[in-house]
Amino acid sequence: MIVLENVQTSYGRTQVLRGCTATIKLGEVVVVCGPSGSGKSTLIKCINGLVPIDHGTITVDGVPVADKRTDLPKLRTRIGMVFQNFELYPHMTALQNVSLAQIHVLKRSRAEADARSEHLLTRVGLSSKLASRPEQLSGGQQQRVSIARALAMDPKAMLFDEPTSALDPEMVNEVLEVMQALALDGMTMMVVTHEMGFAKRVAERVLFMDGGEILEDVPKAQFFAAPSTERARQFLDKVLSH
Amino acid sequence: MSDFDWSVIARSWSFLAEGMALSALLVAVATAGGLVFGFGLALMRRSRYAVIAALATAYVTVMRTVPLILVLFWFYFLVPLVIGRPVGSLASALIAFVLFEAAFYCEIVRSAIASVRPGQTEAALATGLRPSQVMRHIVMPQGLRAMTPLLLNQIIIVFQDTSLVYVVALRDFMTTASVVASRDGRPTEMYTLVAVVYLAICFSLSKVVERYGKGQRQ
Numbered sequence: 001m002i003v004l005e006n007v008q009t010s011y012g013r014t015q016v017l018r019g020c021t022a023t024i025k026l027g028e029v030v031v032v033c034g035p036s037g038s039g040k041s042t043l044i045k046c047i048n049g050l051v052p053i054d055h056g057t058i059t060v061d062g063v064p065v066a067d068k069r070t071d072l073p074k075l076r077t078r079i080g081m082v083f084q085n086f087e088l089y090p091h092m093t094a095l096q097n098v099s100l101a102q103i104h105v106l107k108r109s110r111a112e113a114d115a116r117s118e119h120l121l122t123r124v125g126l127s128s129k130l131a132s133r134p135e136q137l138s139g140g141q142q143q144r145v146s147i148a149r150a151l152a153m154d155p156k157a158m159l160f161d162e163p164t165s166a167l168d169p170e171m172v173n174e175v176l177e178v179m180q181a182l183a184l185d186g187m188t189m190m191v192v193t194h195e196m197g198f199a200k201r202v203a204e205r206v207l208f209m210d211g212g213e214i215l216e217d218v219p220k221a222q223f224f225a226a227p228s229t230e231r232a233r234q235f236l237d238k239v240l241s242h
Numbered sequence: 243m244s245d246f247d248w249s250v251i252a253r254s255w256s257f258l259a260e261g262m263a264l265s266a267l268l269v270a271v272a273t274a275g276g277l278v279f280g281f282g283l284a285l286m287r288r289s290r291y292a293v294i295a296a297l298a299t300a301y302v303t304v305m306r307t308v309p310l311i312l313v314l315f316w317f318y319f320l321v322p323l324v325i326g327r328p329v330g331s332l333a334s335a336l337i338a339f340v341l342f343e344a345a346f347y348c349e350i351v352r353s354a355i356a357s358v359r360p361g362q363t364e365a366a367l368a369t370g371l372r373p374s375q376v377m378r379h380i381v382m383p384q385g386l387r388a389m390t391p392l393l394l395n396q397i398i399i400v401f402q403d404t405s406l407v408y409v410v411a412l413r414d415f416m417t418t419a420s421v422v423a424s425r426d427g428r429p430t431e432m433y434t435l436v437a438v439v440y441l442a443i444c445f446s447l448s449k450v451v452e453r454y455g456k457g458q459r460q
Contacts, residue, residue, distance in 0.1 A: 087365035
């Protein structure tokens with residue numbers, strides 16, 4: 001589904017990814033973790049072309065992301081993305097947030113799009129918030145709207161960039177539950193997160209990154225029981241100690 | 243005080259109204275044309291092609307550093323030389339105003355676009371919207387709110403600047419008042435009127451700006 005080969009990229013002169021290789025199969029849930037600044041967010045932003053890569057190749061569903069001939073907007077409809085800060089459009093209601101790209105990208109009629117949006121917002125437990133503006137919603141509710149917005153494009157895979165990091169602790173679970181339900185439905189997911197509980201429950205594999213490299217790419221049981229690198233051990237000690 | 247003759251205003255009313263109409267026309271055209279052209283300049287300045295961005299930057303810098311009166315003269319005297327026929331005072335003044343104000347509107351639009359968080363663009367792109375759609379549906383609606391007070395401020399400035407068109411023999415409100423003032427020997431009355439009218443219009447516009455600013459913060 002998603003194949004990364006020797007992916008390298010840099011911001012200015014700072015190299016952020018130093019040759020990352022990984023494969024995410026259809027229906028797989030992979031958690032990406034590692035200390036901040038290790039390149040996790042950059043890695044998943046490369047997958048839908050939000051961050052251009054310098055070297056290597058990324059293919060999504062057989063389509064090369066960095067190829068100039070690739071229709072990037074079209075490719076992006078196949079990969080949903082959820083951001084740390086939700087990034088809902090503040091000038092639109094929850095329903096409009098979810099309908100916008102359906103209307104302008106998938107060319108659905110407004111009625112068709114709104115019906116689909118209502119269905120998705122109901123699925124994430126927000127059927128009573130269709131007409132609410134983002135500012136009237138809690139962080140957890142906003143993040144659930146943004147998951148619905150991504151699902152509205154009927155993506156084949158979902159990327160999550162620290163989806164619970166900006167949330168108050170009591171709202172973390174409502175978002176994780178939605179994500180877990182999505183995983184059970186068979187969605188291919190790549191999740192950057194510090195929620196090791198989620199990784200233990202839902203993930204099949206864990207990618208551990210540090211310094212722009214993927215240091216471990218192992219089944220979750222192996223990662224939590226016996227990480228092979230010293231840096232992963234130190235990281236686990238820190239995040240699991242509390 | 244008994245020397246004042248305020249009836250001069252009533253007597254010259256229709257002439258003054260013509261001047262006010264010209265001022266209004268200049269403000270409307272300078273704002274509409276300036277915004278369209280300024281928006282184009284703002285997009286150019288954000289271009290990833292350095293040459294395009296540099297051209298727009300140079301244009302904005304030049305227009306923002308020369309006085310408007312000079313631009314008015316340029317278009318009045320230079321354009322006929324270039325195209326080989328006279329263009330007339332009004333046309334040259336309208337062109338000069340649009341091209342001059344575009345530089346200022348460009349900066350207003352640019353700051354409005356910059357005020358929208360980059361994450362908004364990323365999120366919209368991630369749903370498959372094309373960059374032009376992101377600009378139209380996500381960035382501009384949010385930018386417009388940020389730039390409305392600046393826009394109204396600029397309109398006040400343009401309105402005040404319209405008085406400069408006397409240099410190309412046009413009669414805006416200020417100029418008509420000054421014609422009446424010397425014709426009828428009533429400068430005190432006429433210039434008081436001009437002051438009161440400018441004050442009333444600009445003050446009420448700035449009140450709108452203030453109101454809008456308050457509404458935004460709520």
